[in-house]
Amino acid sequence: MLTIKEYSALAAKAIDNLNLSSRKPEKLYQPIAYTLEGGGKRLRPVMLLMAAEAFGGDPEEAADPAAGIEIFHNFTLLHDDVMDSSDTRHGLPTVHKKWDANTAILSGDAMLTLATELISRVEPQMLPEILQTFNQMAMRLYDGQRLDMDFESRNDVTPAEYREMIECKTGALMGAATRIGALIGGSSQEDARKMEEFGMHLGVAFQIQDDWLDVYGDPATFGKPIGGDILNDKKTFLLLTAIERAGSLRNALNSAFSLPPTEEKIKSVRGLYSLLGVSEIAARTVSEESKAAIDALEATSMSEEGRDAFRKLAESLVGRDK
């Protein structure tokens, strides 16, 4: 089987083949090329390609759909950045900052259609199920984004609701990547569904771990400033768990979050999280979701080599050594 680097390069090549930076009208396609050059781990296409090969497919034949998954992912980031008024992504100005909001809206729309077109480059007999998987995933993702927006104005969001939201917003896309990959590779429907479960649980674990790393991570490897979610009062799994368990510490928690956005605020919140055992609960939830992912993986009929590649991928994403 290919390495993660090779899968990533394969998806990158399929994107390059689109020649986006030379297509016209320039102001439609250059923002798309810019967004896709921005980097990121290309994790979702890697998962798709790995699943395709693990079930006996030729990864080259899955390269266009893998590019489609990556373009879809970046479409959601592009529109999310407009909705959140985010100024930077991967250290570069966002499209609506570098160009304008209208450009970001329209180029994002084009990315969604382009992604659909690339996902559809599969054997005709596979097309109906793969397209349906993709469209259903996209609808779940909009559900998740809407829930995320609705949560902002609510004070009673539970950790369970948060889990549902990230299952839609992060889990569904990883699940679709592994399911579509499996189908392209020639898996049974049953194995494809198991692989969707694998991707979905891994996505949830990945997101909760990201919430955890924001508070407890190593600044050298996290990639974002530690404590950013706390400074922005973001309703993460950790905060919602803390609220649920706060009891008599509720006022202290409110006070900590009312502090001005400085290092002091991060320290206060971290202290309360420790008292409430929030770190352990988050770590346990990541473990549970990772285990559910691995259980689904082991239940497939995948080759031992493929299984091992996915175990290692999961370990690298949400393993203990983080």
Next chain:
Amino acid sequence: MLTIKEYSALAAKAIDNLNLSSRKPEKLYQPIAYTLEGGGKRLRPVMLLMAAEAFGGDPEEAADPAAGIEIFHNFTLLHDDVMDSSDTRHGLPTVHKKWDANTAILSGDAMLTLATELISRVEPQMLPEILQTFNQMAMRLYDGQRLDMDFESRNDVTPAEYREMIECKTGALMGAATRIGALIGGSSQEDARKMEEFGMHLGVAFQIQDDWLDVYGDPATFGKPIGGDILNDKKTFLLLTAIERAGSLRNALNSAFSLPPTEEKIKSVRGLYSLLGVSEIAARTVSEESKAAIDALEATSMSEEGRDAFRKLAESLVGRDK
């Protein structure tokens, strides 16, 4: 064959069947339901259904794809309204006014996926070509919208460039509707392409006629205030033709467009248009495009009954009696 009213009702029923107004999250689906209730002529689904039946298909079986075309059309209007900051559509507040811009962006994204899903509800052996037709049309439409945005900041747009833009923005969608309808109805590839040409030329004629009606239409039937494009300095086919032919009247034309947005401005511009023969050129162009549409229609192997239905539809849209 069914009547236009019956085709329209069939598409409306397929949309009703989606139960959009009761789906959750509410703030994702209610704006979609609101947009689709807003009225409009349902012209594109009518064209799709008529083409399906004209080639021997059962219009009931084309109802979901027809709904998909209508939802796609309304998605483009929804995002266009955000980009243009339009406050009303069909006399009702736009989604970004009634809710907010983020809601309009996200619900629009969901409409695009929903449209793709509905378009895909066809016999599996037809799916690859129908989906490709739909995706290519969508890409052309974004091209057109981008050109339209780029034209705003340019002073040298020619009528030929304008025609290209509306072929992308209006023609391609009508062309896709008639092509997809023909394919669902069981037409040959050749006939489907002819029907695409028919819809495309009809769309271009329709848009140029809309530009003409803005200046010369009957206020009782036009549906929008006469002269709106002039008051907004909109680069229509008429204005661009006037600029191209202005010669020594160029300064007079500039002066007329510098007037404050009152009835006086409309009168001055209309006077210059008369001197420059703009009305006749626009009317002739509408005729030429209509003739090209009918020529394409006549070149198909469609039944006489179907042909007649399309001739009448074209007449009602861009006929002399307008």
